[in-house]
Amino acid sequence: xxxxxxxxxxxxxxxxxxxxxxxxxxxxxxxxxxxxxxxxxxxxxxxxxxxxxxxxxxxxxxxxxxxxxxxxxxxxxxxxxxxxxxxxxxxxxxxxxxxxxxxxxxxxxxxxxxxxxxxxxxxxxxxxxxxxx
DNA sequence: GCCAACGTTGGC
DNA sequence: GCCAACGTTGGC
Numbered sequence: 050x051x052x053x054x055x056x057x058x059x060x061x062x063x064x065x066x067x068x069x070x071x072x073x074x075x076x077x078x079x080x081x082x083x084x085x086x087x088x089x090x091x092x093x094x095x096x097x098x099x100x101x102x103x104x105x106x107x108x109x110x111x112x113x114x115x116x117x118x119x120x121x122x123x124x125x126x127x128x129x130x131x132x133x134x135x136x137x138x139x140x141x142x143x144x145x146x147x148x149x150x151x152x153x154x155x156x157x158x159x160x161x162x163x164x165x166x167x168x169x170x171x172x173x174x175x176x177x178x179x180x181x182x
Numbered sequence: 183g184c185c186a187a188c189g190t191t192g193g194c
Numbered sequence: 195g196c197c198a199a200c201g202t203t204g205g206c
Contacts, residue, residue: 056204079204102204138189143205162188162203 052168053086054095054157055111055131064098064108067133073112076128083165084127090118096131097168097176099157107139107176109133137180151175 067073078084094113100106115130146152152175156166
């Protein structure tokens with residue numbers, strides 16, 4: 050099972066909105082690299098929900114409930130369905146991630162503008178540990 | 183509010 | 195096919 054990280058500004062659509070809705074269609078991704086990651090997601094994969102801009106923290110875990118449909122007429126419509134799994138006991142801030150040497154290679158750090166990014170298994174575990182502290 | 187990083191567009 | 199100009203994202 051693969052792991053991912055998906056960003057949203059909490060003011061436009063945050064973790065609380067996701068929980069309220071019980072899940073959502075993750076669309077509106079325009080960046081091509083991010084789109085490729087969306088297409089690579091499989092049902093059952095898990096993803097961190099990251100609040101960008103005002104919050105800058107990983108706040109919870111989502112599950113990919115439906116993969117992107119194949120061959121859309123318009124690449125802009127690529128989307129997956131995500132559902133909330135669990136809020137972190139404690140959000141893991143960007144500052145903490147940057148301060149943790151084992152997370153230095155995260156795509157989140159290396160390419161800050163990428164809104165949908167893969168997360169390595171080791172990195173996933175480290176972030177989980179930080180969220181439980 | 184500023185600016186760095188990155189992507190896209192369009193002129194040549 | 196190159197590159198300058200411009201737009202967007204997101205951290206600071």
